[in-house]
Amino acid sequence: MRSVRTVGWGHYLLVGALISASVLLIPLGIGRDVLYSLVGASAVVAMLVGVRRNHPLHRRGWFLMAAGTAIWVMGDTLYAWYSDVAFIEPFPSLADVFYLAAYPVLAAGLLVLARSRGAERQPTALLDSAILTAGLGVLSWVFLIEPTWTADGVSMLERLVGVAYPLGDVLLFAMLVRLATAPGAWGIPSRLLAGSVALLILSDSLYLAGSFVPLIGDNLTVLDPGWLISYVLWGAAALHPAMGTLSLPSLKRSERTRAGRFVALAGALLIGPAILGFELITGAPLHAGAVVIASGFLVVLVLVRMVRMVHQVQDQAERLGQLADTDYVTGLANRRRFTDRLSELLGDSRRHVGGLLKIDLERLSEINDTLGHRTGDALLLAAGNRLSQLTGPRALVARLGDSSFGILDPSITSDGQADDAAVRIRMALEQPLDLPDVSVAFEVSIGVLVLPDDGTQAPLALGRVDLALCAAKKRPGRTARYSTELETGATLAPALVGELGDALRDGQIVLHYQPQIEIGSGRVLGVEALARWQHPRHGLLGPDLFIPAAEQTGLIAPFTQHVLDAALRQCARWHRGGLDLTVAVNLSARNLLDPGLVDDVRAALARHCVGAEALELEITESSAMVDPRRSMQVLGELSDLGVTLSVDDYGTGHSSLTYLQRLPVRRLKIDRSFVTGLLGDDASAAIVRSTIELARHLRLDVVAEGVEDDDTLLRLRDMRCFAAQGFGLGRPVAGPLLPELVARIEERLPEVLGSPALRGRPDKPAVIPIF
Ligand code: C2E
Ligand code: CA
Ligand code: CA
Helix, strand or coil: CHHHHHHHHHHHHHHHHHHHHHHHHCCCCHHHHHHHHHHHHHHHHHHHHHHHHHCCCCHHHHHHHHHHHHHHHHHHHHHHHHHHHHCCCCCCCHHHHHHHHHHHHHHHHHHHHHHHCCHHHCHHHHHHHHHHHHHHHHHHHHHHHHHHHCCCCCCHHHHHHHHHHHHHHHHHHHHHHHHHHCCCCCCHHHHHHHHHHHHHHHHHHHHHHCCCCHHHHCCHHHHHHHHHHHHHHHHHHHHCHHHHHHHCCCCCCCHHHHHHHHHHHHHHHHHHHHHHHHHHHHCCCCCHHHHHHHHHHHHHHHHHHHHHHHHHHHHHHHHHHHHHCECCCCCCECHHHHHHHHHHHHHCCCCCCEEEEEEEECCHHHHHHHHCHHHHHHHHHHHHHHHHHHCCCCCEEEECCCCEEEEEECCCCCHHHHHHHHHHHHHHHCCCEECCCCEECCCEEEEEEEECCCCCCHHHHHHHHHHHHHHHHHCCCCEEECCHHHCCHHHHHHHHHHHHHHHHHCCCEEEEEEEEEECCCCEEEEEEEEEEEEECCCEEECHHHCHHHHHHHCCHHHHHHHHHHHHHHHHHHHHHCCCCCEEEEECCHHHHCCCCHHHHHHHHHHHCCCCHHHEEEEEEHHHHHCCHHHHHHHHHHHHHHCCEEEEEEECCCCCCHHHHHHCCCCEEEECHHHHHCCCCCHHHHHHHHHHHHHHHHCCCEEEECCCCCHHHHHHHHHCCCCEECCCCCCCCEEHHHHHHHHHHHHHHHHHHHCCCCCCCCCCCCCCCCCC
């Protein structure tokens, strides 16, 4: 169907052009004039058929153009009647009335098309049309209008009709340029139309020039194919299947068209000088006055055009700026804009800034996964709209992340208002969001700050509001105001992690040692090395503040190496002083994936001349599960070295017993969460008891962590637990203080445990009362 239509306009164009050209072969007379009128009429029919076939959006424009063409054809027919039937050639005649009447109708048709493309939305297009039209106008004035007007021996009516033609052509040209500069596609139909108008203007102009240029005047009939082909081109444009695009607005125009437009504008500016040059060279009478006035007018128009262009560029830059500051899903401000505004407000230190709220929608990623991203985006848009409605006009609402929004509300001036706003917004945002096919309720968490009290710099404030949001997620009310108590390792660690490397080199990482007691004997059999950071500014920092960060950054390998070295050096020192203790070092999951670990351990033992049996390495259940195959190999090699391996925090992971059985571990350290509840909580007691029994079957020693009082110790003794560790027995202390602590523990415990009094170490002579 489509191809038939395409062939339609092509056939019409080809056959029409051939017939148009062939009129030259037909002698002047009625036959030629009938053919002439038929070609014109065919264009009218082609336009009406084109409208029927192609259903353009604005049929009115095409109907006007068909009407204009029809009026022309009537003019042709009348003209033929004068010359072939009445044998008179009056000028002006009724035919001229028809001819001239057609110009405004055709121009109106073109204007309707131009307007339907949105031409009026582009003031620069109007200017461009004016500049190009003025350019053509000068040409027309100098070569056609002025000579016609000042011709000798012609009546006023003849002059008026004579100049009306070039004016009509200029009008058509103006409308064509209006159409060409309007936004929209510039395809084959547009080119056919432009070609038609151009050919018409050329033929008209040559015809008129025939009055002064004898060469043309003597051969006027040669111009006939020009008008005829102009008809055919117009008709072919209407038949083209894409003719509808002539009246379709579009926002995009290709750069080539723009560049072409500037070339045309420059050309219009050059017309004046070109005319003067031509007249000087050929010796024709100079039109200096007219050309200077017209060129001055053109220069003013081009200047206005340039000013507009500068404004346009500025507007575009502004729009781009806005786009860069906008979140494309919700149309709200984006994180960049929000942070900039926050910095701006906080920059003025004396000023009250207002409340900063960070809002998070839970489950968004699940919704995206199950309902699709389009639904997710629609929900975000709805949530953003609701947030905007919930806040005052002075508040800035932004989308900060995938599922999080931020609000900067200057109307919040107190803590109470901040809390109220958070609760109000949470409740309103948790009401279901209704989309056409789904209704979704989000769980919402909100963190709040009051600025500048809770932060005087944007990064700090944003960090703290995150902290408040984290706290909110753990609270039943799901809102939280920032407070200094929320500052934990989570906020300290990122700042610290950068300093950790230097701290290791500078010896700021030190070890404290916590005794492990053999319950059966009350003897201290070993210690656990626990890392501390003697920080020059923050004081002594616990491992929870920096170990997670060290694990994430890959610093954990040199860190563990450092701990191992320090612990074994200390251990060797105690051994030399007669204190025969084992030392336990904690390993991280990452250490177990490090193929160099076994060699490092072996080398450290050798360096400090400590036997492998004096070293214990603690791993957690989950760390051995990260990559079981590799961990198993590393653990096997460590065990082969003779090192004691123990499972730390036992009970908190999910390892199966059969898996544990396959590990070459010798000890289970029951996590202190079970041990602390041993006396008051039956479940904990049951877990500890069954773990001890299970360990016995597996031939593992059990160490109970977190023993904070003697009753717990006694209960563990009754359960026949092997060893214990905890604040109730001895807190972690620096290496040099340990011998004294050991002595105190071994002094006190036999009494508590009711075990045989045992004073001193077994390798030393025990202090036994002599009877
Ligand atoms: P962990 O291995 O379970 O170490 C025992 C933690 O419990 C120590 O905290 C210790 O001070 C504490 N503790 C001991 N007895 C009691 C008690 O009776 N009650 C209570 N409430 N706590 C008790 P610390 O020193 O803060 O160490 C925390 C964690 O940091 C350790 O837990 C261990 O997982 C990790 N860690 C410490 N040093 C190192 C190290 O050098 N390397 C690695 N990878 N991790 C380490
Ligand atoms: Ca441990
Ligand atoms: Ca532990």
